[in-house]
Amino acid sequence: MATELYDLTVPGFTRGLRALSAILDKAVAHAATTGVDADDWLSLRLIDDMNPLIKQVQTACDSPKLAVARLSGMAAPVHDDSEKTIADLQVRIADTLAYIRSVPRSAIDGQESKEVTLTFPGGEMKFLGQPYATGFAVPNFYFHLTTAYGLLRQAGVPLGKRDYMGTPG
């Protein structure tokens, strides 16, 4: 009855990335009705020293991509953060989804005790696979998804909680 590691990670990541893609589509559609260039919103920040929308979306892609790569050991595509437009970000989201979907359940299930080491400029953090997934990767992913949603909500894009929650699939 307990839950396999794949089910703790991949379904939420794919649902959230699909939701993010749909949120960006809504932003483009809303901008078109108001005469704004939606790409101008990519530089929006909650405050000066916080990352802008474009980086929130890039990190919302990297967070699940790297989690799946670390847990499965299967090489992930490299993204160099060269995106400039929402159209570019949609390609990145699609590429991230394609990678995540390419990783078989068998490569993730059973990795609950795999050692995962994250390296930062200031040092490193060591986790086991399961606490890394539920205590780091998942909350980190939802942080960036929510912040991207909040920035576009603040810009006036007509979004609601359902857009954030998305739909399974």
Next chain:
Amino acid sequence: MATELYDLTVPGFTRGLRALSAILDKAVAHAATTGVDADDWLSLRLIDDMNPLIKQVQTACDSPKLAVARLSGMAAPVHDDSEKTIADLQVRIADTLAYIRSVPRSAIDGQESKEVTLTFPGGEMKFLGQPYATGFAVPNFYFHLTTAYGLLRQAGVPLGKRDYMGTPG
């Protein structure tokens, strides 16, 4: 090796609620240095038709409280959203943590297939316990935690991602 339902829910909820409490403490401390009344921030919103900070904190408490109650079947304390101050919200967070910690692991583990029905003004949603936990309760909790963080970050409170991530315990 697979993960029990308790471990999918309670550790993240308790870590996040403790992080929220510490974030509010930082807000009060920062306000004191700048001559602002931190309680004035409770009415901040990202945009007019989105819930203010006070409601984000209340919902960040209700989301895990109700999830634990629905999964375990153990009655949760009732909160009537009568809080007016950050001090009041700290009481609510502490009360929520006390309830969540009072629920034994044995009441949650094994409830992966329990039917959970959420009732909304517009209808109802039915889930099984595990998809409810990972596909609804967890993302909903992090939405409100991140939005509370973002509102205080935007208000100038010196916060960083580590404040959001918190520490296990």
